[in-house]
Amino acid sequence: MKALWLEDRELSVRDIEVPSAGGEALVRVRLSGICGTDLELRRGYYPYTGVPGHEFVGEVAEAPEPSWIGRRVVGEINDACGACATCRRGHPTHCERRTVLGIVGHDGAHAEYVRIPTANLHRVPDGVTDEAAVFTEPLAAALEVLEQVHIRPGDRVLLVGAGRLGQLVGRVLALTGAHLRAVARYERQAELLALAGIEQIAGDEAGERCWDVVVEATGSPSGLDLARRTLRPRGTLVLKSTYHGEVTLDLAPFVVDEITIVGSRCGPFAPALELLATGRIDPVPLIEARYPLASALEAFEAAVRPGAMKVLLEP
């Protein structure tokens, strides 16, 4: 089968063997999405060799339970052991022995087929298009903010960053009815926020120490700096982006102001699918381009451009 391959920070499109399903499901990929983490992998953020890609929608080709065959599905990316202390505590996405689809020890979805345990599959409701369903994983990650932080209707919430993930986080934060403003960097980001009815504010007009919750979704030191300056004492700072390398922080103000910092990663698929099915969140306008898998390298170049939105691959 055709697959994108990452090795020594180099991407190539190759012909590799279709994975054998073993006791798992084999899914024929219909669409996969390029995520910031894919770009980071290529920069050597994790030492990963194999097929990247963890955002996908596909159709089950093989599975131990026949009822799955032919179903349109999306899949959770953490393959947990189910037995370790972390799993038993109810945090399988943090399983110490986990593999992570297209990120840690498990070939991913930028390929014609992907192998995945049936326990990780979710059926896509009929009314959800492939173009929307392919956003399930990042939308779930955006929803994780609401799993972790209680955002009240009266809260003032600032979103710093309106990139691929930031756009989804903004749409999720808007569900809370809180007083939400977003800081965007690029014109296109601003347009897409406006399309979702999310009001914006310039970073230098966001004021100082006056937001109850600030969600940092840029992954840049300047974004983190803005987030810190705008957050009120006793406020909550959500880190919704991974940071490349070390960041130098003056921790004293965090202690004096009794700030809570919450790191946020993967989230729940079921409510993400429900938000897509009800149309309460429509991610489709975030699609910037769509490439055949054979042109994946070109697709990555498009995805890496500053301000780029979601780029999809079609096997």
Next chain:
Amino acid sequence: MKALWLEDRELSVRDIEVPSAGGEALVRVRLSGICGTDLELRRGYYPYTGVPGHEFVGEVAEAPEPSWIGRRVVGEINDACGACATCRRGHPTHCERRTVLGIVGHDGAHAEYVRIPTANLHRVPDGVTDEAAVFTEPLAAALEVLEQVHIRPGDRVLLVGAGRLGQLVGRVLALTGAHLRAVARYERQAELLALAGIEQIAGDEAGERCWDVVVEATGSPSGLDLARRTLRPRGTLVLKSTYHGEVTLDLAPFVVDEITIVGSRCGPFAPALELLATGRIDPVPLIEARYPLASALEAFEAAVRPGAMKVLLEP
């Protein structure tokens, strides 16, 4: 009156005028305690000029309400405006216009008299000795951890640091019934933990990624590093110490492991006094030495020695 004076990072004992009470209370100080923050002030951590000292027990000499006169009291250190958004939100200890006793814009308690609003006073119950009452402020700060973080009886809690504040934090954490271990650096710290029935563990035996809550009370980069390594994914890291200067952190693991970091500072006086009154916490063994105010410089030298416990001043 005799008072300790800080100016340009230099301490001296001076004769200054007794402050006029104005509409506030004038308290004759019976004992004051030297805190890590006092030592930081001298190192230039905050640009403060005036009388330092914010831990004290005294007797009201003057007050607008006669019922206060002669009462033995301790005092909250943040003088809040009561009118700003932060105060109205119920966080007076974070008031943006606040002064802080002996730290920001308000002469402190290493003196014969200290001026303080009556709203900040708490009566010391009769059964609480001066030697115990002088710990009310740091004990309240230790209690703030329980105000901020829900520690469950089944939690594994690691305390990193057993200095002046760490000892009190350990005693407070022990109240929860959680599985508590403390990492001490000095023999004397270990003895004082043992006296309070707090079990210890060597930092290099604390394991990796296995503690639900880690309280960092050293204020050192090495303590922070140990705290981070020992905390489990989705765990809570409490920063109970101010950090001197900038700290370089790799934030990515905090995001991947969805860690919550909680900065923690001043806490509630009333429960602190109650714990002292009931004897559930006895801080008196933490007193290392007691000096007359006239020998305050010598007292500071004693307090700055590595592993030093509480040093008191007596006007």
